[in-house]
Amino acid sequence: MKMIRKKISIAFVVSFAILLNSCGSKNVLGEGELKSDLSSKNIIANHYKNELDFETLTGRIKIDYSDGENSQGVTVSIRMKKDEAIWISAPLSVVKALITPDRVSFYNKLDNTYFDGDFSYLNNLLGADLNFEMVQNLLLGQAVFNLKEQPYYAASVANKYQLKPEKQSELFKTLFLLEPTHFKMDLQQISQPIENRLLSIEYKNYQEVDGKVLPNEIQILALDADHKNQIDIEYNSVVFDREVSFPYSIPSGFKQVEIE
16 A cells, blocks of 8 residues: 555545534443343344434534654534535635545645545555445444344453454454443454454544534554554534535646555
8 A cells, every 4th residue: 555645644634534522512431331141132233223313413523643654633624414425624625525425535725636536545544445334434433334234242341342243254354342331332443464454443432412422532543564544533513403515626736646
């Protein structure tokens, strides 16, 4: 995997960030009681029962990014229509992105570059085959894979519910930890041993906003043999279900970001 490293921090921020929180919210982790005899089917059913229900989301998020050589922090505005679009804009529209189920697009006025294509950019960056639904679920505290599609072993680990597939894929291995209060994700890991890659998403805590439970802080690590990319997300404001628009147009004369 090779790409333009000096552009990676802003590019990653605008093409992968999203989510929420608001003033007056409260931490809801640590309030639930783990039941060690709960079956995997019951754990999975509770996970989907507590899926965040909303139509649109607007807010601001603070993002810190590091690739081992460079680091950067930025606060961006975000608009989201569930299952349809994620729109992100830095102050003065210096960097802007639009992510839809079949498109990842962003531009950067600081160096006059842009990307407009499929999810190959995110996949190369994170070392996993992602789509819009997976990105959305990942950042909402939901499982990146459909847990109903195969049987899982359930166990209790450090006051968390652990789920592992009864039969792991030959191409990648998965691990899920769920917190016992609302059965949201505590940790998600996707590894590709042959490729020596690991994508780890850790949910530091959750908050309740307008009766809806959503992540507060998330740490995303993408590791391979040569690189370590880390992004820390902190959500500081959100409003649900207001009308939203997604103004977006790549400026003329910009150079496209190359990936290999």
